Amino acid sequence: MRITRAGWAIMTLFSTLIALLAARYAGFDPEAFFTEQRATYLAHELPLGVHISGAAVALAVGPWQFSDRLRRRSPRWHRRLGVTYLLGCLVGGIGALLLAPVAYGGVAARLGFAWLGLAWLITGGIGLRMILQRRIDDHRRWMVRSFALTFAAVTLRLMLVAVKVADLDFHTSYAVIAWLCWIPNLAVAWWFTRLRPARR
Numbered sequence: 001m002r003i004t005r006a007g008w009a010i011m012t013l014f015s016t017l018i019a020l021l022a023a024r025y026a027g028f029d030p031e032a033f034f035t036e037q038r039a040t041y042l043a044h045e046l047p048l049g050v051h052i053s054g055a056a057v058a059l060a061v062g063p064w065q066f067s068d069r070l071r072r073r074s075p076r077w078h079r080r081l082g083v084t085y086l087l088g089c090l091v092g093g094i095g096a097l098l099l100a101p102v103a104y105g106g107v108a109a110r111l112g113f114a115w116l117g118l119a120w121l122i123t124g125g126i127g128l129r130m131i132l133q134r135r136i137d138d139h140r141r142w143m144v145r146s147f148a149l150t151f152a153a154v155t156l157r158l159m160l161v162a163v164k165v166a167d168l169d170f171h172t173s174y175a176v177i178a179w180l181c182w183i184p185n186l187a188v189a190w191w192f193t194r195l196r197p198a199r200r
């Protein structure tokens with residue numbers, strides 16, 4: 001699977017914007033928190049900080065791993081950024097699993113986020129295992145799937161904007177979006193990455 005330049009630019013732009021937006025949590029100022037969850041976040045500052053710091057790094061770094069030019073010119077940087085991305089996924093994923101049980105939107109939303117967190121950790125772990133075994137095509141496949149899940153942070157926020165614009169019920173929509181923000185991303189990534197035969 002090769003991503004077009006325009007596709008890569010859009011993906012990078014949105015990822016960077018959402019990663020920057022998450023930086024508002026850096027000062028732990030409750031005024032900047034997701035309004036409906038302010039009290040919950042104040043009671044769970046540690047998992048929140050762990051989650052956002054790891055996840056924001058993964059989201060900011062991830063798109064650069066799909067730049068053919070960077071990868072070809074500097075494999076060393078590809079490796080360094082790859083380690084940074086995977087550490088971000090690990091830290092962000094652990095934080096996500098700690099936050100999922102207290103997420104807004106009730107049990108449906110909590111299960112959606114918990115499965116996303118698990119799938120995120122698993123795809124990143126398999127991607128790492130593949131490269132350690134020098135299985136380049138399989139590594140690429142699993143990293144595409146991993147980033148499709150990281151990108152759920154973008155699709156979730158775009159969907160929340162649509163919910164506000166369409167004036168839909170926020171609680172119900174949020175629970176639906178906790179699933180809808182990642183299952184289509186993963187399905188599309190799976191479809192594209194299954195097309196090429198594996199090469200060891």
Ligand code: HEM
Binds near residue numbers: 018019055057099120
């Ligand atoms: C892909 C796996 C991810 C999972 C499973 C996940 C899970 C969660 C959960 C359960 C919450 C609490 C939601 C609530 O209170 O209703 C949360 C909040 C948050 N997450 Fe993630 N997350 C993921 C990725 C990311 C990424 C990549 C970012 C990028 C910066 C991010 C940034 C945030 C922020 C800023 C919040 C606070 C709520 C807000 O203001 O939007 N998350 N996440």
